[in-house]
Amino acid sequence: MASKNLAKGLKRSALTAALGLCFVGGAYAQTNAAGAITGSANPGDTITVTNASRGFSRTITVGADGNYRFSALPTGQYEVSDNGGAARPVTVNVGTSSTVNFTSGDATTLGTVTVVGTNQVNPIDVSSVESTTILTAEQIAKIPVPRDGTSVALLAPGTVRGDSAFGNLASFGGSSVAENQYYLNGFNITNTFANLNFVQVPFEGIAEQQVKTGGYGAEFGRSTGGVLNQITKRGSNEFHAGGNIFYSPESLDGNPHDLFLNDGTLVRDRSENSSWDATAAIWASGALVKDRLFAYGLLQYGKSESDAYPGVLEGGSNIASSQKRPNWLLKMDWNINDSNILELTSMSDTRKTDTDYFETNFDADGKPSRGDYLGTDYSESGGDFYVLKYTGYLTDTFTLSALAGHGTFKRNNYSVSANGLTNSYSGNVGGAVPGCPLVIDGRPPSQKDVTGVYSGCDLASQLGRPDAQDTRDQYRIDAEWQLGDHLLRGGVDIDNFESVAGESYSGGIYWRYIQDGVVRKRVFQSGATVEVDQTAYYIEDSWSITDNFIAYLGLRWDTFENKNGNGETFAKISNQFAPRLGFSWDVFGDSTFKVFGNAGRYALPLTATVAVRGASASLFSEEYYTYTGVATDGTGAPTGIAPIPGTFRYLNNEFGVGKNPATIASSTLDPMYQDEYILGFQKQLTDNVSLGVRGIYRDLKRAIDDTCDYRPIIDWALANGFTANDGIFQAPEDRSAPNEMAFYNPGFPFCRLYNPGQDSVYHMDVNGDGVLETIPVSAEDAGAGAKRTYSALEFFFQGNWDRFFLQGSYTYAKSKGNTEGGVKSDIGQSDTGTTQDFDYPELTYGAYGYLPNDRRHTLKLFGNYEITDEWSVGANLLVQSGRPVNCFGAYGARPDHGYGNGYFSCDPGVPDADQNNGYTIVPRGSQGTTPWTKTLDLNVAYQPAFAPGLQFKVDVFNVFNAQSASTFDEFGEDAAGNPTPETYKRATEYQAPRSVRFMVQYDF
Template sequence: MGSNYLSKGIKRTALSLALGACFVGGVSAQSNSAGAINGTAGAGDTITIVSPDTGFTRTISASADGSYRFSALPTGKYKVTRNGADGTSSSRDIVVSVGTAANVDFVRAAADGSANTLDAVTVVGTNAINPIDVSSVESTTILTAEQIAKIPVPRDITGVALLAPGTIKGDAAFGNLASFGGSSVSENQYYVNGFNITNTFKNLNFAQIPFEAIAEQQIKTGGYGAEFGRSTGGVINLITKRGSNDFHAGGNIFWEPESLKETTPNLVYNNGRLVSDNSKDNGWAATASVWASGALIKDKLFGYALLQYGKTDDAGYPGSLSGGKNTQSEQKSPSWLVKLDWNINDNNLLELTAFSDKRKTDTAYYYTNFAENSVKPERGTYVGTLHEEDGGENYALKYTGYLTDSFTLTALAGHGEFSRSNHAIQADGSRISYDGNLNSVVGGCPIVRDQRPSDRRDATGIYSGCDFATSLNRADAKDTRDQFRIDAEWLLGSHVVKFGYDLDDFETVDGTAYSGNYYYQYLYHATAAQDYVRRINIRQGAEVKVEQRAFYVEDTWNITDNFLVYGGLRWDSFENKNGAGETYVKIDNQFAPRLGFSWDVNGDSSFKIFGNAGRYALPLTANVAVRGASASLYEFQDFTFTGVDPVTGAPLGTAPCELRNCYTEPFYANGEYGGAKNPNSIASTNLKPMYQDEYILGFQAQLTDHLSAGVRGIYRELKRAIDDTCDYRPIVDWAVNNGFTEDDVFGGLGNPSFPYCRLYNPGSDGVWNIDVNGDGTIENVRIAAGELGPKAKRTYSALEFFWEGAWDKFFLQGSYTYGKSKGNTEGGVKSDIGQGDTGTTQDFDYPELAIGSFGYLPNDRRHTLKMFGNWDITDEWSVGGNLLVQSGRPLNCFGVYGEDPVHYRNSYFSCDLGDPNGVDNGSTVVPRGTAGRMAWTTTFDMNVAYRPSFAEGLTFKVDVFNLFNSDKPTSVDEEGENSVGNPSVRNETYLTPLYWQAPRTVRFMVQYDF
């Protein structure tokens, strides 16, 4: 399907649906921030479009074959008028949406080749569905602000994106993000009015424009053209509201009261131990917005401005009967957006988009007390407060020039900033912060976690000590983007040729360190029957850059009046730089071809067959350089101990540990000892971008004037991935085979030219420039792919059934997706364990970690049913609903493999299937996804709106989310053994919930718009 629309659509008769507003002859190459109008008229006729909102006017002449096209148009309503050479004229009203071509045909070729005028067709009639977009080969859903307001849906970009077919919500460990077509949540791109707002640090965030300011949201789930790149998932394209000649203003308030909010279930371990009492969790949220728009100069200069302020207040009581901490969190979100549009003249437009999305969150921590003979948690002594700041300001200036009737040029320049710093204040008023210096003292209490079996823990329970800030970001951490792009469109007869170039520079200041300098893990060695403690110190800090360039060209060729072919070519170049400004990865001209077709079978937009094939590449994110290519520290050492500090939880009476798997001397994991790294040794010299091939074939049919439906088959295959390997054993083998000794190599492990972890394409040979013995001479080391581990594999196959219906006072849209996601890597992140180190997961660190790794992936949700709609009961009352039914994700059983050959503890696809009480009977491989599946989840949301007739513009609305308060887990603990291979953990924590469905909440709204 080209475009799914939610609205009731343009009102038309059945005849006008088939002829007057059909999309025959349209093209799929559309701007990422504008739309188009095209169609047929008489040769030499003049066609004029006028925006009734802004007075914007353009006039062009139809070509010799009668075709015409208005490119790069601002979205909105237009009147299209044909003036014939014979003095006749006729008009149509049309709506232009982002990324689509709205067609108005005034003349249609008859079977004998003569021209039939369609002047008698008028755009009036009943509330029919939108015509099938035969001009597009993409899989796209477009939702307008009016449509979104009718559905009970969260007021955020991801919430709306999840309405589209083929999207599912990603693991909660990564925040509120969507997975598209089996890809990881780190593989998407986000735009506002053509400006890229994706946070390229990890690709796990994006700038948040005030939700009230969104006019349209376009969700591209597949088949998108060469104009879009740097994505192997999906694209979310936002268009903001803008001013017009008419003055408009208004305001609204949204409120989610604490008294009507349910809580998640208590977390109880399998042995009956209460770990988190959530019965007292509570909180409220409120958001207020005011806006105004209008003409600063009539027909010339227009403005839209919005100011929004949000506040949330949440209390949480995690912690067991034996201790823990509870929190009181407050977030303040002042944001604003300004949109200016200057119609310099009919041929030149200039627009400015500016917005801010800064947020401040203060979380106060308290010890948790339990009253005598009570299991209800109570707030105890104040520990300290964590202060977090994120967000920033973004500015984008865009020019559109209609240089001739057939040539259009657009240019955009933008700048964006995003801060993400934090610091903490302890109860005594002292400050805890990190400045990025690897040798600096952070201050505060060390992180302490007791990971021993329950019968070995002391009175402090699973959490101990006085830490609360845990990992700290640099105080000056932020991301900066500078983007410039230029796009041109040239109409050449039956061809629409489009080409462009974009430059996208992204700079990151980042660094993290542990509060109190250290992280202590209390562990138990079952074989030796001995407690011990591991002390870990991880620090990093750098200023790194990603420089991205791309060029594309595409052609949409209308071979006949009802058959078009699309072809696109894209070349991407990426350059990643470390903290010293040195290039460690540079890839030029990654080639990504695209091909598609659309066949309007009956010639009246009633039945469409479409298909496409494309290649999509993904660059390396900035976070890789902060730790992997810049100076970093990863030190740990094991000790026995005689006691525990009652305040800090730190071990007392420590002594070097001599047990199996203990490190008696400081061990610098991955060779991270605080020294600079040689940038030429970080990445394989033959490194290429991650890329995926995609194939889609489908059809869509108009069943009645009010109902359309379709189906598409989708197949995606990850052809190449980027990840890191930390296995130095093949390097040692190469060295020995080339005249070095093992002592030579191990003497060189402490030099910056011998990084333990190195980037490569899993499944390809690794070729690194390494000083293997630390003598200052660089050796070119080639390691065969088979020695490094398996090839990265991921496939996604799906059938998507979708439908849309619209009647006089009722609309309904939905989809059912049957999909499979299979492979040995999820992609950029690892939902199995919540690992968000984009591009450097542990999947391919050592070949042993890949044993049993092939199977169904975390985003394999086999069945997904979505249904949403709205019914206008009367002119004043309406009711909406939103249903999601989804099967659960596959489960794993992680444990220790054999004798833990690479010291990754319980990170293998291996579990002891013997005595559940802890007798070590040896590990058995449990292949990925074969430990069962989570339960199905059902969520139903509804709303009721009242628009009193006595006060035009006034609306009251109540949304109830998760009406039936379904509380199934959405992710669980998949560790079937503890860190030393003791399977008794299965009886205690295995498959206990980590996250649940969001509990029932009620949201009230009052809005006045005039």
């Protein structure tokens, strides 16, 4: 009977190991690229952990308290033994602690032995205070999911896909898509230029992904959203090699939904749009020196092509785009000895895209076809990085790791027009820009056939620099010390980022025909090499108050320093304090019921993009001309031009001269931060099923943004003895526009960084004499403060049976406030950290409401069933409610400051009770939501028994070709305040249509 009870306990432990962590886990006090093994045994026992496939072995002595811990272990399969006894298998995942107890004569304790066989799911980690999802390569391969990090992250509860304007990015816990951090093997791979990109690791080389959706410890910072932590595959003593091909043919794609006006008029026929994608990879891994030196290498090449056409009411060119992705990955591990490990990670994620532009012809039904070739835009993104990491197990209780990495990321473009002109911008502000200028025919319909038809170089309306790239140098040291009941960790993280950036109109000029005989000329150029220096210190204490209760305290200090193109500091936040508190209670002491909670403060730095235009030299001018003809060289530029006197002006105080760094930000600028609170539990319900629930509340307490409101500055100047003769404004009664001379000196920035809702102090030159005045502006005069809250209740579960696993979650969430955060999905604005949200107080009227990432209901289910040893099927279901809809319009009798119909104001002429100024405020998100979306993906895999290692698989995404509208036109008025019933609330995007992906793979 005793043996049966012991067997039952061990069986239960294995099932416990197969449940739980995938939706709540991630241990406290773990390095972001490794895991740990902990447990209890008799004091003085010797515990040995080995990984025979990698020649790793380490032995430590159990302390007087009966506990032991192996820290900073590379992920993988291990065996643990006590005093040389029978070894027990255990799996170590990134950021987790796996528990193996050897306490004599305690069958209950034996029930907590972590035994993971297939590694499809993971154990409840009772030492965790975080909200974490871990998915291994084996799990991901069994379910139909796109092969990129974001798509995997979107399987976790609390994540939703962000607006398509920002690419394939996820929103975590109501935060904007620009507030996340991304890591690979401990190295930060986030693109800090705008925080809207990250290194695209060759997907075949990823061993597992950890998604932190909240409650993460002080080791992680610079994020108010979430963290995606990826770990690469690595070599072992066994030689492995293989290859695969993924192919998504255009012939099996469903047709994307056509676009219409509200009255049924066709806007865009998308039946001619098409795309295909193929990726091939080969890899090999093994030992270069047995038990000591290992390598994993991967070569991957991808190519995709797509065709996209405009609509008959839109006009413009159509495109044929081709992208090539020659990528590689190398991971090397050197076991110098049992106490010292050295790792090298290097890779390239280069992507080269050629986009051909053509004129578009339309038949009588509005169906598009390809016309004359206009030119090609050439762009390149991605780059290479190299990381070295050292781990030293210096004593049984002290571990030290050090990391140094260097990475580059290109993002450049140039274009060549059909007439042979090369369009390329050197970044020299004020210099000539060769090439074909941008020309747009904006005359009234009575003066041309179709309004808005482009001519000239619309293929590259905005040129980046051909040398544009971002460079990151990161250094960090992490130490861990087990001191009795306290596990202490601390470290320093230095992360310096440099960006070479700039933009210009194609050919340096944007000509816009206003009416017959009149044309407007605009010149825009920006360019600089800017820097962001970031340093952080942290310390953590995980205190085992009892055998079943752990308390966590983390402290973090961040310093962010932003420098302009001259290397001058224009904004610096020193020692931003971010405390973290948490607890984990193993209620029954057998890892089957865990209650956990945490409270933490999280901060976000300013991105590098803020400095390029806002703090460095830029040129933006405008002038009107008469013209007598149009060039016949294919550019469409005006000829016979003569300037109209008195029409030249600089816009936004951008006149090609570097700005005084002391004027860019309020001298009282405080760091932004967000507070977060989480409380939850996780319970093993049966031998096969676990369930968890957690409640989450996030509150943005302070933000950093920019304001462009000059009125408080003028009010201060008038109250302090300055007059109109000092060149401040045109006349005392004219408050709609300042005098141009006030914007012609580097001491008067048009827009300035500040904390919305707080008093500010600016140093500005109001009269152009070179002397900076000290100008206080009260919070009341500056306008509304920044508000954003997120509250959610998440239910998550997973089940594991012999041939079947199923995981899922349901989230009820609300995201409310007057700012989304780093970006502005309402209008697709990607100026991270400097959106138009707070440029003028009028833009905040009605801005409080449900935010773009508010998805009230989200249901996620995914799993796999092995029908036989050869056949299996997988599924992935997403059911989600729509996003809020707004009504944007003009601002009635008040000045619009050049924002046209960008206000939360519609139906002019109906007075508002609060403002009563001839306009109606329509609160954010009050105009309903987009429809619910339902997407089911399925796959089938075949692994023939006669050819071990060979596998065929077919994934079908959006099986039923569901195409609910995903975004609406939210402009209820045009810029002049006229209602737009034909277009308001019409669908502008739909769900992606059905697509099919084939795979063949051979691995040996």
